[in-house]
Amino acid sequence: MWKSLLALTAGLLLAGNVSAASAADKLKVGFVYVGPIGDLGWTYQHDLGRQALVKELGDKIETTYLENVPEGPDAERSIEQLVRAGNKLIFTTSFGYMDSTLKVAKKYPNVHFEHATGYKRNPNMSTYSAKWYQGRYIQGLIAAKMSKSGVLGYIGSFPIPEVVSGINATMLAAQTINPNIKVKIIWANTWFDPGKEADAAKALIDQGADVIMQHTDSPAAMQIASERGKLAFGQDSEMIKFGPKTQLTSILDTWGPYYIERVKAELAGTWKSENTWGGLDSHMFAMAPYTNMPDDVKKMAEDAQAAITAGKLHPFKCPIVGQDGKPVECKGGDHLDDGQILGMNFYVKGIDDKLPGK
Amino acid sequence: MELVEAIILAVLAASTPLLIAATGELVTERSGVLNLGVEGMMIVGAACGFAGAWLTGSVFIGALFGMVAGTLMSLVFALMALGLAVNQVATGLALTILGVGLSGLIGAGFVGERITPAMHLYIPVLTDIPLIGRVLFGEDGFVYFSIALIVGVWWFLYRTRAGLILRACGDNHVSAHALGYPVLRIRTFAVMFGGACAGLAGAYLPLAYTPFFVPGMTAGRGWIALALVVFSSWRPGRLVAGAYLFGAVTILQLHAQGWGVGIPSQFMSALPYLATIIVLILLSRARTGGSTAPAALGTVFVPDR
Numbered sequence: 001m002w003k004s005l006l007a008l009t010a011g012l013l014l015a016g017n018v019s020a021a022s023a024a025d026k027l028k029v030g031f032v033y034v035g036p037i038g039d040l041g042w043t044y045q046h047d048l049g050r051q052a053l054v055k056e057l058g059d060k061i062e063t064t065y066l067e068n069v070p071e072g073p074d075a076e077r078s079i080e081q082l083v084r085a086g087n088k089l090i091f092t093t094s095f096g097y098m099d100s101t102l103k104v105a106k107k108y109p110n111v112h113f114e115h116a117t118g119y120k121r122n123p124n125m126s127t128y129s130a131k132w133y134q135g136r137y138i139q140g141l142i143a144a145k146m147s148k149s150g151v152l153g154y155i156g157s158f159p160i161p162e163v164v165s166g167i168n169a170t171m172l173a174a175q176t177i178n179p180n181i182k183v184k185i186i187w188a189n190t191w192f193d194p195g196k197e198a199d200a201a202k203a204l205i206d207q208g209a210d211v212i213m214q215h216t217d218s219p220a221a222m223q224i225a226s227e228r229g230k231l232a233f234g235q236d237s238e239m240i241k242f243g244p245k246t247q248l249t250s251i252l253d254t255w256g257p258y259y260i261e262r263v264k265a266e267l268a269g270t271w272k273s274e275n276t277w278g279g280l281d282s283h284m285f286a287m288a289p290y291t292n293m294p295d296d297v298k299k300m301a302e303d304a305q306a307a308i309t310a311g312k313l314h315p316f317k318c319p320i321v322g323q324d325g326k327p328v329e330c331k332g333g334d335h336l337d338d339g340q341i342l343g344m345n346f347y348v349k350g351i352d353d354k355l356p357g358k
Numbered sequence: 359m360e361l362v363e364a365i366i367l368a369v370l371a372a373s374t375p376l377l378i379a380a381t382g383e384l385v386t387e388r389s390g391v392l393n394l395g396v397e398g399m400m401i402v403g404a405a406c407g408f409a410g411a412w413l414t415g416s417v418f419i420g421a422l423f424g425m426v427a428g429t430l431m432s433l434v435f436a437l438m439a440l441g442l443a444v445n446q447v448a449t450g451l452a453l454t455i456l457g458v459g460l461s462g463l464i465g466a467g468f469v470g471e472r473i474t475p476a477m478h479l480y481i482p483v484l485t486d487i488p489l490i491g492r493v494l495f496g497e498d499g500f501v502y503f504s505i506a507l508i509v510g511v512w513w514f515l516y517r518t519r520a521g522l523i524l525r526a527c528g529d530n531h532v533s534a535h536a537l538g539y540p541v542l543r544i545r546t547f548a549v550m551f552g553g554a555c556a557g558l559a560g561a562y563l564p565l566a567y568t569p570f571f572v573p574g575m576t577a578g579r580g581w582i583a584l585a586l587v588v589f590s591s592w593r594p595g596r597l598v599a600g601a602y603l604f605g606a607v608t609i610l611q612l613h614a615q616g617w618g619v620g621i622p623s624q625f626m627s628a629l630p631y632l633a634t635i636i637v638l639i640l641l642s643r644a645r646t647g648g649s650t651a652p653a654a655l656g657t658v659f660v661p662d663r
Contacts, residue, residue, distance in 0.1 A: 035573075035574070036462050036572075036573035036574060038462070038465070038466055038469035038470075038572065038573050039572055039573065039574075040469060040470060040572055068462075153616075159623070184616040184617075184618070185615065185616075185618075186612050186615040186616050186623075187615060187623035187624075187626075187627070188627075189623060189624060189627035190577070192574065192577065193577035193578075194563070194567075194568040194570075194572060194575045194577070195372065195375075195563060195567050195568060195575070195577065195579070196577070196608070197568075198567065198568045199368055199371075199372055199608065199609055199612055200612050202364070202368050203368070203609065203612040203613045203615075203616050204616055206360075206361055206364040206365070206368075206613075207361070207613065207616045207617070209616075218568070218572055218575075219570060220568045220570075223568060223569065223570065224568075241470060241472065242472065242570065352618055353618045353620075354618070354620045356622040356623045356624060357622060357624070
């Protein structure tokens, strides 16, 4: 009996080795997600990108993902787990994974890492993000045209530069249509709490806003705007299902092309540490179809999108005047430079609110 | 005037899930059991509630699904913490982790689906009264039920013999046992009641509050409900005050931000917690001079047969 057991064990070990060998032929690519893949927003879009990658290169690669990984010490353990499982290229898809990714990257110089929305890099660690403020600018134009009350409602997550630059881009665009446009800003102080996002949307509408914009992740605000017969913009993903007569457009995170490009580079052995900050021209994000608006507004939005894509229109074109009435220094020639946008911590003139912490 | 009405409506909607979940936990804790798994039972209730409503097209059946799911979750807790006398704190925390995972699994197929949310009451003339019409006569069934529930629990705990026995189990399980009361059976029922309430509170979110399901949508409301029970010093009246106060400050701080009051939003977001804690502590100090926790809360009881 012992003999047969031994033979069985040996057989199993052998089988294990064989399958490991065949898997080694394929490049292993790992993903770390901050939310569940069903969040209908941020993580959902990253997973769509992963699926596009599998569809394109499925015969050459094998992907693994870990979802709901909290930012902090847990992240480090999860990233390391992916390394030990043999992943050679690992995408960590949330700002809060920055230090954890860097730490693991320094420990494993032969593995390549890609961190989304951060700014710390290493010879084996790239960063990637998108110029969403370009999309916000288009939304600002549409919002100013569509608002009857002249009051926009904006639900923010946290007062970080990415969100602040989105608010500013929206208002700079809206002011070109209606110089007296107002915006009411509510900070939810969370990325994801459908109930609270819904409450914020209700408060904004009750205070007179008729176009709702959000920088939080759930479709709750869209759904409330739909219930109240107002208009709204989606966030991260297509939300028209939650407001068929409400959604004007949505900024769609389209990570697929980037993931495919980077994995191809890895396969070809040409992967390098880079800092990618792509806009509409590089397909890092896309605009959902322009819906629920008259044709002239739609045309205006499409023209603006074409101009931004072609590099003819910059949302942060100078002169830009801050809340204190003083013009902002123009470091990028005729527009603000990338550093100024990435570190934006002021409101532009015309926003009657105080930036938290200022 | 319309704004005041809108604010009151939003406050009631935001407070109701807290009130329902906290009422259930109040009964559980009054029987001497500390179940920290409220968040887990709520999120499973949310997933199953949405599933039930989506499959049958009925919000009422969805709510029942949520209650049953919460009860089943609480039975897992009862089996461990009461049947096998495992540490209640550890079991409760494990129940939350289990619930979060389980709800994601159950709800995965329903993400992105829509349902018709719970109907709001409409009585001609009465509902149209300005200011109070919609507040009193235009709510959904969950809101009315939550008020009936807490009144019922108050009556049960303080006006019935069964309530007295339940409280006795929570204060001194050895004496209750010596008097011949089936302590573990009573506690199991209390835990199940808590589970049903948590499941219903969870189901309220995708059935009435935001009519869609996404994983993690309870977003910590179970923990707030738990805290409310403690800060209300285990009294139903204060629990109502605490739940509505928490909801009111939550909504008012959002409005204050919209008006541009100029107070940092981080502080505003912390305000509901601060205000609720301060008011409930003041209340409990003024009346009874301290906490009135059930004496046997969280302690393991193994009857000698």
